[in-house]
Amino acid sequence: MIKDGMVYRKVSLDELDELAPELVKTLSGIPAWLLYGEMGAGKTTLIRSICKALQVADVISSPTFSIVNEYETEGGDKVYHFDFYRIKNEAEAWDIGTEEYFYSGNRCLVEWPEKIPSLIPAEHAAIAITIEDNTLRTIAISVHDGKEENRI
Numbered sequence: 001m002i003k004d005g006m007v008y009r010k011v012s013l014d015e016l017d018e019l020a021p022e023l024v025k026t027l028s029g030i031p032a033w034l035l036y037g038e039m040g041a042g043k044t045t046l047i048r049s050i051c052k053a054l055q056v057a058d059v060i061s062s063p064t065f066s067i068v069n070e071y072e073t074e075g076g077d078k079v080y081h082f083d084f085y086r087i088k089n090e091a092e093a094w095d096i097g098t099e100e101y102f103y104s105g106n107r108c109l110v111e112w113p114e115k116i117p118s119l120i121p122a123e124h125a126a127i128a129i130t131i132e133d134n135t136l137r138t139i140a141i142s143v144h145d146g147k148e149e150n151r152i
Contacts, residue, residue: 012135013042019139020049023127030125030143032102034113037129042137043111046129047081050109054079062111067096078106084115093119122146 011019027033033050035043048060055074063069063083071079080101087093093116102108102121113120123146130138 011137011139013045013137014135016042016046016049017052020046020053023050023141024053027125027141027143030123031105032108032110032121032124033127034110034120034124035127035129036114038131041129041131043129044083046127046139047109047111051079051081054107067093068098068101078104080104080106080108082108082110084110084112087115090116090119 023033035046037043044062051058051060051071054077056071056079057074058071060071060081061069063081064085067082067084067087069081071081073079082098082101084093098116098119102119122144124144126142126144128140130140132138
């Protein structure tokens with residue numbers, strides 16, 4: 001399913017459960033995953049699939065109003081799911097301790113990271129989801145190590 005080592009083309013929403021284990025394996029050493037895409041692109045749906053692949057035991061829901069949800073995997077690891085859509089400024093994200101979450105070593109799955117540009121860790125994976133039509137998406141992934149951009 002990986003094409004050119006970095007882009008998934010024409011992935012249906014139904015195929016996200018197949019894609020997620022590949023992402024978990026490929027991006028295993030990177031705790032912060034930033035999901036970019038317009039409203040309805042499938043960011044939360046992909047996060048549900050990722051959490052399923054990580055064996056999260058909790059119910060996955062969008063933290064649109066709470067900003068962050070904490071989940072636990074069957075192995076006892078923590079996964080943090082952020083949704084910054086409703087914040088008015090970066091100070092709101094700072095006030096909830098975003099930096100502590102990001103540097104905790106636990107997986108952080110972030111929706112609407114463009115709202116917090118100065119808080120993004122230097123080391124992160126960027127996952128851009130583009131709508132092709134009602135059911136198909138293009139998913140492009142890049143890894144940033146703080147020194148230079150690397151493509152996977």
